[in-house]
Amino acid sequence: MEQSKFNLGQDKRSVGVTWRALLIGIILIPINVYWIMDSGGQGYPTTVSLYFNVIFCVFLLIILNHITSRIFPKLSFSQGELLAVYVMLSVSSSIAGHDMMRVLSSMPAHPFWYATPENEWQELFHRYIPTWLSVSDKNMLNDYFKGDSSFYSMQNLKFWLKPVLWWSSFVFCLLFVMLCVNTIVRRQWTEQEKLSYPIIQLPLEMTTSGGIKGLMLNKLMWIGFGLAAVVDIINGLNFLYPSVPSIGGKLYDLRPFFTTKPWDAIGWTPVAVFPFAIGIAFFIPLDLSFSCWFFYLFWKVQRILGSILGLRSLPRFPYIEEQAFGAYMGLFVIAIWATRKHLMEVIKKFSGIKSRVDDTKEPLPYRWAVLGLIVAFAYLVGFCYVAGMSIWVAVLFFVIYYAISTAICRMRAELGSPVHDLHFIGPDQTLPKIFGTRHLGAANLTMFAYLYFFNRAYRGHPMPHQLEGFKLAERTGMNSRRLLIAMVISVPLAALASFWAHLDISYRVGAPAWFAWEPFNRLQSFLSAPQPPDYGAIVASNVGFITTILLMFMRVKFFWWPFHPAGYAVSSSWSMNVFWFSIMLSFFAKYIIMKSGGIKTHRKAIPFFLGLILGEFIVGSVWSIIGVSMHRPMYRFLY
Numbered sequence: 001m002e003q004s005k006f007n008l009g010q011d012k013r014s015v016g017v018t019w020r021a022l023l024i025g026i027i028l029i030p031i032n033v034y035w036i037m038d039s040g041g042q043g044y045p046t047t048v049s050l051y052f053n054v055i056f057c058v059f060l061l062i063i064l065n066h067i068t069s070r071i072f073p074k075l076s077f078s079q080g081e082l083l084a085v086y087v088m089l090s091v092s093s094s095i096a097g098h099d100m101m102r103v104l105s106s107m108p109a110h111p112f113w114y115a116t117p118e119n120e121w122q123e124l125f126h127r128y129i130p131t132w133l134s135v136s137d138k139n140m141l142n143d144y145f146k147g148d149s150s151f152y153s154m155q156n157l158k159f160w161l162k163p164v165l166w167w168s169s170f171v172f173c174l175l176f177v178m179l180c181v182n183t184i185v186r187r188q189w190t191e192q193e194k195l196s197y198p199i200i201q202l203p204l205e206m207t208t209s210g211g212i213k214g215l216m217l218n219k220l221m222w223i224g225f226g227l228a229a230v231v232d233i234i235n236g237l238n239f240l241y242p243s244v245p246s247i248g249g250k251l252y253d254l255r256p257f258f259t260t261k262p263w264d265a266i267g268w269t270p271v272a273v274f275p276f277a278i279g280i281a282f283f284i285p286l287d288l289s290f291s292c293w294f295f296y297l298f299w300k301v302q303r304i305l306g307s308i309l310g311l312r313s314l315p316r317f318p319y320i321e322e323q324a325f326g327a328y329m330g331l332f333v334i335a336i337w338a339t340r341k342h343l344m345e346v347i348k349k350f351s352g353i354k355s356r357v358d359d360t361k362e363p364l365p366y367r368w369a370v371l372g373l374i375v376a377f378a379y380l381v382g383f384c385y386v387a388g389m390s391i392w393v394a395v396l397f398f399v400i401y402y403a404i405s406t407a408i409c410r411m412r413a414e415l416g417s418p419v420h421d422l423h424f425i426g427p428d429q430t431l432p433k434i435f436g437t438r439h440l441g442a443a444n445l446t447m448f449a450y451l452y453f454f455n456r457a458y459r460g461h462p463m464p465h466q467l468e469g470f471k472l473a474e475r476t477g478m479n480s481r482r483l484l485i486a487m488v489i490s491v492p493l494a495a496l497a498s499f500w501a502h503l504d505i506s507y508r509v510g511a512p513a514w515f516a517w518e519p520f521n522r523l524q525s526f527l528s529a530p531q532p533p534d535y536g537a538i539v540a541s542n543v544g545f546i547t548t549i550l551l552m553f554m555r556v557k558f559f560w561w562p563f564h565p566a567g568y569a570v571s572s573s574w575s576m577n578v579f580w581f582s583i584m585l586s587f588f589a590k591y592i593i594m595k596s597g598g599i600k601t602h603r604k605a606i607p608f609f610l611g612l613i614l615g616e617f618i619v620g621s622v623w624s625i626i627g628v629s630m631h632r633p634m635y636r637f638l639y
Contacts, residue, residue, distance in 0.1 A: 016080035016478030017486045024081075025088035028057055029490060030497040032089055033096040035628060037105070037501035043624040043636035046097030046460030047575060049199050049418050050280060052638070054089040055614065056621035058082055058203060062211030069212050080478045082207040087469035088486050092494035094462035095171060101498035103515040104171075104453035108163045110516035111449075112136040113145055121520065124527045128446035130387045133163050144503070147510035151503045160503060168495040170383055173376040174454065175491045178405060178463040179484065180373035183364045185406075186470050187357065188342035189413050197471045198283035198416025199464070202610050204475060215607060224611025225618075228275035232619040232637060239635035248273035249637060251578065262307035266300050270577055274637055276620075277579045279612035280418045281586035282605075286594070287555075288415045291567020293584040296576050319540030320572045321425040322433075325404075326544025327569035328422060332403040333545075334552050334565070335410035346370065363470060363484040384451075388443035393431065397448075400427035401455065405463045411566045412464035413471070418583070419459065421573030426455030428519075430541075433534040437526040445526050452519035459575060544569075578639050 032053055036045060045053040061082055069076040095101055111129060115121035126136075135141065140159050143149035151157075189195050208214030215221050235249035251270035258266050281289050302318040311317045336343070348355040350370040359366045377398060384394040408420050428448040432440060440448075466487060473480040506512070551565035570576065576583075586609075593602050620637045627634030 016078075016473065016476070017084045017482035018081055021077075021081040021084040022088075022486055022489070024061075025085045025486060025490065026493065028085065028089055029092045029493050030500070032057065032093055033101075033494055033497040034501040034504075035624070036093060036096045036098075037102060037498055038505065038628045043620060043627075043638050044098045045624075045638065046093055046099065047419075047638055048277075048280070048459070048579075049412060049416070049420070049464070050202065050613070050617075051090060051093050051460075052276075052617035052621055053624075054086060054093055055202065055206075055617045057089055058086050058207065059614070059618055061085065062206065062216060065210045065212060069210070076212070077210045079207045079210055080476050082210060083203060083469075083472045083476060083478065084483060084486055086203050086207070087465070087472065087483060088490045090465040090469070091175075091462055091487050092490045092497075094460045094465055095175070095491065095494040096498040096501075097460035099457045099460045100454050100462075101171075101495065101502070103456055104167060105499055105502035106512055106514075106516045107450060107453060107519070108134045108167075109136075109141050109144060109511070110513060111520050113138060113141050114513070114517075114520075119524055120528070121524060125442060125446045125449075125523055128388055128443045132166055133387060133450065135159060135163060144506050145511045145513075147506070147508055149507045151507040156503075156507070160499070164496070164499045166383075168492055168499070170380065171495045172491050173379045173383075175462055175466075176376040176488070177373055177380070177402065178409075179466055179487060180364065180369045180376065181402065181406060182409070182463065182467045182470060183362055183369040183484075184343070184346050184366065184373075185339055185409075186467065187359075187362065188339050189410070189467070190471055190474055192342070193338070195413040196416070197413055197468055199280075199412060200468050200472055200475075201283050201606075202613055204472060205607075205610060206614065215610060218607040220604070221607035221611040221614070224275075224279070224608040225615035226611075228279075228612045228615030229619045231275055232616050232623070232635070235637070236619070236623045236635035239633075249635070251639065262304050265303045265307035267303055268577060269300065271581045272578060273585065274579065274582050274616065275612040276616040276637070277418060277582035278586040278589070279609040279616075280416075281579075281583040282590055282609040284416045284418070285564070286587065286590060287562055288417065288564045288567050289583050289587040289590070290562055291564040292417075292571050292576065293580045293587065294563070295568045295571035296580040299572060314536060316536075319537055321423065321429075322537040322540035323544035323547070324422055324569055324572035325425045325430060326541035326546075327548045327565065327572075328404050328407045329541070330545045330548025330552070331407035331411060331566060331569055333549070335406055361480065363480045384447055387447050387450075389447045390441075390444055393440065393444045397427045397431065397451070400430060404458065405461060407569075408458055408461050409463045409467055411570070413467055415564070415566050417566060417570050419573050419575035419579060420461070420570050421457050421459050421575050423457045423574050426452075426458075428452055428455045432526065432531065433537040436531060436533045438530040438532075442527055445523055449519035449523040452522075453515075456515070456518070457574075459573075575639075 035053055045051045061077060065077050111121055111126065112134070115126065205215040231247045231249065234244065235246050237244040238246035251272050254269040254271060255266060258264050299320055306317045342357070345355045345357040346366045349357060349359065349366040357366070364372065380398055381391060381394045385391050404422065404426065411417050411420065428451055432445070437445060469483055469487065470480055472478065473483050548565040548568060551563055551568060554561045555564065590602070593605055616637055623634045624636065
């Protein structure tokens with residue numbers, strides 16, 4: 001609270017969600033969404049915890065602020081206004097991103113256009129697809145898939161209107177449940193436990209006094225900025241002109257050096273150095289950064305031991321995804337246990353029993369938050385029931401999904417993990433392994449294919465961005481209820497803008513189909529060859545859960561314990577392949593700084609590492625924009 005008062009004193013106009021901040025956010029959301037949805041694939045901004053496209057937009061607003069402050073000082077943006085725009089763009093980018101609307105937008109038409117006598121999709125599952133969630137007329141889909149046409153005709157608008165509106169309503173309720181959960185846990189995690197929220201450090205510092213003072217005038221920050229910028233400029237030139245030498249920026253695979261058994265079981269092991277990843281990892285606790293790269297190597301050791309013991313013959317051994325799923329369930333249990341007393345007070349408040357918690361300054365009163373959670377959750381279950389799912393399956397599906405979501409949210413708030421993929425192991429994959437595909441039935445499995453769009457991976461999950469927005473409000477004195485309204489407005493706007501961007505691009509150049517193949521090929525496999533419960537996967541999930549609980553117990557029991565359970569969970573992700581080496585370099589840099597200079601030197605070094613993030617994000621964004629505008633591939637620093 002002292003920090004909040006201090007910031008308010010520094011910036012008296014830090015009111016946050018003003019009408020012009022809301023207007024700027026509304027204008028920028030469709031532009032950002034189109035940037036993300038562009039079929040050129042110029043970088044994937046939502047595959048790490050901090051989005052480069054959002055930082056780029058805020059950076060441009062800061063430049064505008066510098067100009068405005070000299071000519072019309074009264075019109076310059078406050079820190080709160082810049083952060084309100086940041087939060088709106090972060091939430092909307094999560095929706096449009098690589099693991100949500102970019103997947104969903106290609107799915108309504110896919111199973112009908114690509115159905116053939118060979119794959120037997122029509123016989124296997126067409127009858128289970130709800131007509132109000134899909135489009136099936138091949139004559140109308142011809143221009144959509146082949147391109148060289150225009151989306152902007154009344155006929156096309158009517159053709160797509162129903163599924164677009166229904167899916168947008170689903171996305172709205174999906175995120176509204178998250179908002180309600182974040183409202184309930186915000187006070188405990190932010191004010192009582194005082195979690196650190198490392199991911200917000202760059203947007204918070206760069207917007208101090210509207211970006212006119214503070215970090216943006218720090219020389220050490222600009223040294224880091226310049227270093228990262230030069231690296232990305234050279235790597236971009238190398239992409240265009242291979243004769244120019246590169247400075248990292250590529251994935252150098254170690255696997256070719258391990259060609260004999262059992263070492264060849266190591267699998268793909270890339271080494272790469274990314275300045276922004278070094279910068280982000282600098283702000284996470286040492287035990288987590290150590291655990292990230294340690295457990296990444298631990299998974300490689302498991303593969304090698306499996307080869308030595310002859311266990312590689314088992315399908316998917318060592319069941320890394322399943323162990324990771326169990327680990328996230330363990331993190332959820334840990335988060336609920338740490339918040340249990342507060343949750344009891346919230347339940348009392350909802351029930352009308354005298355409670356010790358005061359919700360007058362919360363984004364929503366606790367009664368409204370709990371009621372909103374129940375109503376929105378019921379809508380999601382009802383939506384899926386009408387679409388063909390069994391009620392018990394739908395309830396269990398969303399319970400698992402929000403358990404994973406809460407675990408990710410807690411992990412981001414406490415530790416600031418730069419990645420949290422959990423690829424291909426959401427409830428749509430877990431439930432068939434637990435119950436078997438025959439027990440679930442074709443109707444449930446068909447709906448699982450459509451719900452794949454927000455369960456393919458969890459890299460760009462929107463829930464942590466909502467909670468980080470509330471933390472930014474608390475740090476700067478913004479009105480959290482106004483900020484909640486801004487987030488609520490952002491959700492349907494982002495969903496509709498995502499469909500618009502996808503349809504505009506598809507009718508011009510042809511619809512992309514890569515993402516949609518995955519769930520429908522899986523559905524075909526489930527229905528053609530029903531699978532029994534996967535007991536190996538169930539055992540591995542339990543191993544992951546128990547390991548996480550034991551790691552947390554050891555961490556609480558012994559202060560010297562170096563292994564963090566969150567590192568065990570996130571190290572299994574696909575993105576950790578890309579960033580593990582950068583995180584390791586950051587760990588050693590921070591360790592040496594702390595050992596040699598202590599906390600004072602660490603604080604002095606912070607602007608440099610923020611500059612590494614900002615420099616790569618700005619230059620990387622420029623390369624991305626050039627690629628989008630020229631419709632050709634360009635260098636990208638995110639994979």
